[in-house]
Amino acid sequence: MTSAPVVTHGLTKRFHGGQVAVDAVDLEVPAGSVFGFLGPNGSGKTTTIRMLLGLIAPTSGAVELLGEPMPKAHLRVLPRVGALVEGPAFYPFWTGQANLLRFDAADRTADPKTRKARAGEALERVGLSNAAGKKVRAYSLGMRQRLAIAVALMQRRELLVLDEPTNGLDPQGTREVRHLIKELASDGTTVFTSTHLLAEVEQVCTHAAVMSRGKLLRQSTVEDLRAGLRPRLVVRTPDAGTAAETLQGLGVTDLKTSGDTVEGDPGELPVEKFAAALVAADVRIHGFGLERPSLEDAFVALTGEGFDVAE
Template identity: 65%
Template sequence: MLDVLGVRDVIETRGLTKRYRGGQLAVDRLDLSVPAGSVFGFLGPNGSGKTTTIRMLMGLIEPTAGSASLLGRPMPRAARAVLPQVGALIEGPALYGYLSGRENLVRYDSADPTADPRTRRARVTEALDRVGLTAAAGKKAKAYSLGMKQRLGLASALLRPRRLLVLDEPTNGLDPQGMREIRTLIRELAADGTTVFLSSHLLDEIEQVCTHAAVMAQGRLITQGPVAELAAGTRGRLAVTTPDPGEAARVLKELGVTDVVVAEDRVSGELPTGGAEPVDPADLNAALVRAGVRVRAFGQERASLEDAFVALTGEGFDVAG
């Protein structure tokens, strides 16, 4: 897919590297491709280099080596031409606490040399409405909750039509209803042709809203591609429903099933992987029946993005980097 001006990958990096003073390697030879029209999730455990990458993409810091391009133009060299076409919310919104929400957006819009002052009021009103802040537009930003501040930061990124939106934890601080509204907004923006690049610590959020994703660990790219393909490459857990959970757990452990968890009448675990031949789940089911276990349901759960993440990185998921 091409974007409105014919760019196939709206974000592209080649060998992108950032080493800080003192020798810390934050990003190590990153080759990233974000397709036009995608909602792209950027994932990784704490300290994996995601925020450093985003800051390099936006021209906020210089890379040590390698290259990055946004909208087909090199960054940071083409920042002046590119950034007016990019909306960004990075590391939380920077707001003037003594100004109202509306006044903050007017200030942001005024700082854009390409923004027509004659239509400023209409742009600000529309942006406030899109993020659900119309009723609170006159309140001082310092009185906003974390979720309201996050909404206002997102509104600032939506003041103008954008070819690319870069969002760092866009639902941070929102209640469940607010999270659903922002997810719906992201889908609408993508449907209108805007490419959305977002980092999030909520894997469920990535699965619900993203078409593509990349996984980072220790500054390196582990994998990237369509979300469905990333999850499909990972086996789901075995799940058994039975009125004999204790006996079922014992039999499954003897047969090599690991990480066995018993929750009321449900037993789950990881299928054995050590043998030369893959274990047929049907053989496990037969063994349970031979042992006198009454099996009400038996099968493999669909692998989630979290399963894929743990399999790829060997870590739990805690995104702050």
């Protein structure tokens, strides 16, 4: 056994007809991390999460949650895990608070004496206090998503598993969920969150794994995902043609020109040499500098595909 909250060994899922949804995935999620499970829709993220939680059985491989084998130890493990997977089905004619109370009553480990107070705290944390008495059928998609997160927060959890937690949220709601995830992690909860939104990973995650077509391509810290890529030299100028020729003459490779922007790999030459050469060539410089590679750049480098590729 290992102390990592989430570990998989060769986790594989094949559906009828031979379709491989998850292919020999080996995951290890560090304790206390905010772990971004990254990949486009259809890459196998949700199928993996459902196997982690014992909702579906793997074809082969093994899962450990909180140091226990799953699904064998689910009665001991799942009370310590909060989860949002594709959103729970709520009773539409009940209020948000009534739905939370009902979910908590189904949890044999939950204390009925503190149920109402805990429901109020969970609703407050997700920004739904004012809608606690409103029937769920009147909730927007974003409000239902927040209510689903509140279900996962009814008790203190060691591990929180969130599948696309900002789905359907407006920008303000998205910011609130980001803040909540950071807050939970600072309290010692390990947060495992899947997403197809690169900005989510860059802003909240400490570690990430990249999935594509059911395969795990890479897992590391977010910084290390980008570290293998060199920074790009970016010049903004109305003299793009002259700038590109000048930079090429200095050994800049992978040059790309788009409108008034020229960019490329500067190699090892000091950046001030490029600036001096551009000025000497009478290139009018409106913007100049090195830009760090983004997670999107890292994903494309790993997969050879744009991030929004449907699978």
